[in-house]
Amino acid sequence: MWRSSIIALILVWTCGCGKQVPRAANVAPGTPYVSWIIMYGDRDNPDREFACQSDPRTDCVVPPSRPDAEVFTNVHIYYHGAGGETRYEGPVDVGFLQGSGAARESQSNITVKKNESIANQSVTGIVTRTTGTYHLKFSLTATVTDTKRTQPIRDQIPIVVK
Numbered sequence: 001m002w003r004s005s006i007i008a009l010i011l012v013w014t015c016g017c018g019k020q021v022p023r024a025a026n027v028a029p030g031t032p033y034v035s036w037i038i039m040y041g042d043r044d045n046p047d048r049e050f051a052c053q054s055d056p057r058t059d060c061v062v063p064p065s066r067p068d069a070e071v072f073t074n075v076h077i078y079y080h081g082a083g084g085e086t087r088y089e090g091p092v093d094v095g096f097l098q099g100s101g102a103a104r105e106s107q108s109n110i111t112v113k114k115n116e117s118i119a120n121q122s123v124t125g126i127v128t129r130t131t132g133t134y135h136l137k138f139s140l141t142a143t144v145t146d147t148k149r150t151q152p153i154r155d156q157i158p159i160v161v162k
Helices: none
Strands: 008-012 033-041 049-053 072-080 086-094 105-112 118-126 132-144 149-161
Touching: 033 132, 033 149, 072 086, 072 105, 086 118, 105 118
Parallel strands: none
Antiparallel strands: 008 118, 033 049, 033 072, 072 118, 086 105, 086 132, 132 149
């Protein structure tokens, strides 16, 4: 049974998935980066409708939950490998979810193995009932372990709930 304060955090390690993984056209080979897709729907299928993705980036709009119809969202985050083993650490805040700040934030600790190109994290939760502009925020550090090179990954994506 889902409750409004519960977020299901599912880690799936994969070299691909059923959805088309967004890939940044302007990222140099060997550079760590994150891409994402936001979907929404109902309790049975939070992936029913496409809202937006990182590449190509478009406006992101999701409907609000209502007392008689909760809207579920599934935020798919793709961590791209950078040649060697690449570790991503830091908070991801899905600000348009119902609940307190702690309920909306997850701590990423994801490693893309040297022989893999991507790792995936999905955050599923209930969209807030309050309309307005919220943000999907990344505040990550990517470390390529072979070279000990680190790179901050910061992004704040506006999400309109209307």
